[in-house]
Structures are given as structure tokens and as C-alpha cells.
Amino acid sequence: MEATPTFAGIDWSWQHHALCIVNVEGQRIDEVTVPHSRPGLGKITTLLKRHGVTQVGIERGDGPLVDHLIRDGFQVVVISARQVKSLRARYGSAGNKDDRFDAFVLADALRTDAGRWAVVQPDSDETVALRMLVRARQDLIGHRIAVHNQLLAVLQHNFPGAIGLFSQLDIGISLAFLRRFPSEAKAAWLSEIRLAHWLKANSYFGRKPPAELIEHLHDAATGRISGAAAEAGELIVLTLVDVLTKLREDQSALEARIKEALLAHADGPIFQSLPRAGVVRAATLLAEIGDCRARFPDPAALAAAAGVAPSTRQSGKHLNVAYRRGCNKQLRHALIDWAQDTPRANAWAHDTYYRARDRGCRHPHAARILAQAWTRILWRCWQDHQPYNPDLHGRLNNLPQEAA
Structure with missing residues (x-):
């Protein structure tokens, strides 16, 4: 004997989920509210499978609940909140918002009008790969900011003159300077002529002339010039400079891969056409x-x-x-x-x-x-x-x- 069709609706939130399952006549055969937790999601799966549900109506097509349902083999149909608001009028004129009632509305709408809405499909491999690259870049930037702040704190005590010397602390010319002159003792060797030669050798195109940069170094507060603490500070500066350099290189490599993936994606031209x-x-x-x-x-x-x-x-x-x-x-x-x-x-x-x-x-x-x-x-x-x-x-x- 062929199983009688059943339909489910879930009104979900970040705290709890209201589930309603109806039969082919629109009668409620199960109804429950569960917390947004692993046991709660597991209970939803158990009830859906027990009643032979294959399609679930829901107001939003994203979030951990949707991912859970798709992963467990259920078809998810999105019925937007505005449509649910209109559908409430089928069952009364009050129009009040109630989680369990909305779950019933979703389930019954799926029973009567399933053909009106499309089934949510997992994103393509190309989109998933692009998302991985983009989020990895965001994480890398977070690491870079943390290391930048650590370097800034070290320089405030050991080499204040390096702070504000160039437009940013973690750009190429600034990192090259700190690699060559990681302490005040090393930077004391510089004169205006020597700094001009170093800037030219390192392809500096900034607006500050060598005289202004030397004046900045001379006017800055004095840090730790000698002793064990100064040596430790110099070692830490060189270590952090190497880390920042590597993070910048890795970020550039990721951005090149992101650009490649975007150009190859079918939806790439849509998003690239947006202003800014x-x-x-x-x-x-x-x-x-x-x-x-x-x-x-x-x-x-x-x-x-x-x-x-x-x-x-x-x-x-x-x-x-x-x-x-x-x-x-x-x-x-x-x-x-x-x-x-x-x-x-x-x-x-x-x-x-x-x-x-x-x-x-x-x-x-x-x-x-x-x-x-x-x-x-x-x-x-x-x-x-x-x-x-x-x-x-x-x-x-x-x-x-x-x-x-």
C-alpha cells in the first residue's frame, strides 16, 4: 500500500523551532516546539522520518536549520514571511503572529500549493569554493590585524620613531624599513643622504621627502636603546615583520584565487556590475x-x-x-x-x-x-x-x- 502523503512546516528562530505535521486532509497529526540545539534538531529529524515527510515548508532558506534538513535528505521549500502573513487570512481574520500557528500555515500551504514554490538546492561547488576562499581571506585579515597591533605595542616601547614614519605600519616599505632598521640603535646610523639612498633602492614613491622622515625619527620619543630588553625588542620586531610579510603574501595569493574564481563563476558578471x-x-x-x-x-x-x-x-x-x-x-x-x-x-x-x-x-x-x-x-x-x-x-x- 502506498504511504499517505504528509507535509511539515517549521517556524524557526535562533532560540527555538515550532514544527507542525499535517496529513493529506490538512489535519494536524503532530506538533512540537523544540530548542535550537543538537538534541532539538535531532528530534525534528526523528519526527519527520517517523511520519514519512519529504518536504518541509519554512520562511527562510538559509541558516543552520535549513543546512541540517538538507543534509538529512529533506526537501526544503521557502515560503516567504510576507506570503505567510497573507496565508493566515485563510484561517481567520485576526492575523496575529503565533509560532505554532505559523508552522501549521506553512505545512498546510505546502499541502495545497506546493507547486507555487521552488525547492532549495545546495549551492554549486564553485560557489562553495568561492565562499571558502573569501572567508579564509577574512580570517587572514583578522590575524594580520592582531599581529599589526602586537608590532605596534612593541614599537611604542622600543622604537617610537618607526610609528607614523610611513602611511601604514604593515605596508611593504614600512616592513622593509623595520627589517633593515629594527631598533633605534640601528636607525641612528641613518643620515638624510643615507636615508635618501635607501628609499631609492627600495622604490619608495611616497610624498614625504628624506628630510621630513629624518626629522620624524629625531623628534620621536626615545625608546629602549641598549641592553637586554632592547635586544629582545629587536628580535621580536624582526619576528613580527616576517609574520606580517608572510600574511601579506598569503592574502595576495588568496585574492588572486578569488579573482580567478569570480571570473569563472556564472554569476560573477552580475555582482561585478554593481557600483563600488x-x-x-x-x-x-x-x-x-x-x-x-x-x-x-x-x-x-x-x-x-x-x-x-x-x-x-x-x-x-x-x-x-x-x-x-x-x-x-x-x-x-x-x-x-x-x-x-x-x-x-x-x-x-x-x-x-x-x-x-x-x-x-x-x-x-x-x-x-x-x-x-x-x-x-x-x-x-x-x-x-x-x-x-x-x-x-x-x-x-x-x-x-x-x-x-
Whole structure:
């Protein structure tokens, strides 16, 4: 005998998940709320398999729960929050938000209208590889910043004159200088002529003349010039310089691989067409958004996943709008990092950002508002497999938006 079809819906959050399973007549046959934990996710899998569920309806197509369901062999169907809000009217006019009721709505919508929504597919190997490269670069930059700060602390005690000598402490010319002159005792050998020769030999193209650099070294506070502590400081400086040099080389190698992977990716031209995207930003946006269009069925789903849309909770007449903390942190950082730089190249973005500032929004808030506005355009380009065109996509700029 053929098994009777069953359908499941999950209303999930970062704290707990409400699961509802219905039969072919729409009757609830199981209902439970579990914590967001390994045992909780395991219980969801057990119940779904016990009742023969193959497809699960959910409001967001990203996050650890979705990864868990796909990994355990279930098909995930995304029904956006706005669609769920409309579907509640099928069962009553109150429209109140309730986790267990929303799980039932998701399950029953999957029972009656499964063909309306696409199944979430895992990202392609090319996208997964690009994501690995991008996140490895981010980790490497974190290590580089930590080593930079360690070097800065050592120089403050042992060689203050090296701080501020060049525009940055960890650029090539600065590291070359510290490798050659790791202490005040070694740098005391320099005269204006000797420094000029060293700068020329090391291809220095900065704006500061040798006389100004020598004056900076002479005017700086005195550090440890001699003794065991000075020798130890010199050894530490050389060690940290070697580490920073290697990290810079590794970062450059990763960025070359990222560029190669982006150019070879089918969605690469879409993200590279965005203003101020460049290579690394475009690759990061692509890697974090992915290539499965079913994951974000509308712009609001993308904005919510990125944490640039406000979290709205309504019960009866009570309405609460708050900062969205549960989101894909990497996606939020990528989207805001790109969006907040677009006012320099796009008149509409400039106007959107400064109108938010004029309303009293601080920079982080105004940047989220701009990022949320950009998600409509980015989502449209991504869904249509079409690079950004200001003339074609400009009409999306005038659509109303929520204050993030």
C-alpha cells in the first residue's frame, strides 16, 4: 500500500523551532516546539522520518536549520514571511503572529500549493569554493590585524620613531624599513643622504621627502636603546615583520584565487556590475548570497537574512519594531560594507543615505537603510541573471521601504 502523503512546516528562530505535521486532509497529526540545539534538531529529524515527510515548508532558506534538513535528505521549500502573513487570512481574520500557528500555515500551504514554490538546492561547488576562499581571506585579515597591533605595542616601547614614519605600519616599505632598521640603535646610523639612498633602492614613491622622515625619527620619543630588553625588542620586531610579510603574501595569493574564481563563476558578471563592488566585495556578496534562487524568494527574504530589515512583531494592536540580531552575520557585513560605499558612485544611493542622516539616523542605521534599499535591486539582478543597469533598474529605487 502506498504511504499517505504528509507535509511539515517549521517556524524557526535562533532560540527555538515550532514544527507542525499535517496529513493529506490538512489535519494536524503532530506538533512540537523544540530548542535550537543538537538534541532539538535531532528530534525534528526523528519526527519527520517517523511520519514519512519529504518536504518541509519554512520562511527562510538559509541558516543552520535549513543546512541540517538538507543534509538529512529533506526537501526544503521557502515560503516567504510576507506570503505567510497573507496565508493566515485563510484561517481567520485576526492575523496575529503565533509560532505554532505559523508552522501549521506553512505545512498546510505546502499541502495545497506546493507547486507555487521552488525547492532549495545546495549551492554549486564553485560557489562553495568561492565562499571558502573569501572567508579564509577574512580570517587572514583578522590575524594580520592582531599581529599589526602586537608590532605596534612593541614599537611604542622600543622604537617610537618607526610609528607614523610611513602611511601604514604593515605596508611593504614600512616592513622593509623595520627589517633593515629594527631598533633605534640601528636607525641612528641613518643620515638624510643615507636615508635618501635607501628609499631609492627600495622604490619608495611616497610624498614625504628624506628630510621630513629624518626629522620624524629625531623628534620621536626615545625608546629602549641598549641592553637586554632592547635586544629582545629587536628580535621580536624582526619576528613580527616576517609574520606580517608572510600574511601579506598569503592574502595576495588568496585574492588572486578569488579573482580567478569570480571570473569563472556564472554569476560573477552580475555582482561585478554593481557600483563600488570591485573584485573582493563582489566575490563576498556572491559567496554569501549563493546561487540558489529559491533560497530568497523575494527581496524581503534577502534583506531579513542579511539583517538589514527590521524585526517586526505584532500581536493584536501591539507592534514592536527592533534591530534584527538573528541573521547571517557574514552576509550582513558584506552587504553593508558594499552599500555604505556606494554613495560615492551613485546619486540615488547618496540621496538615500543623506536623507536618512538628515532624519537623525546615525551612520550604522543609515547604512542599514541604504543596504535594505539596495537589496531590491540586487535581488532583481540576481533573479534575472542580469548585470546591474541604472536605466533598467532605476525604477526600483522609488519603491517604498521600511526603516531598518
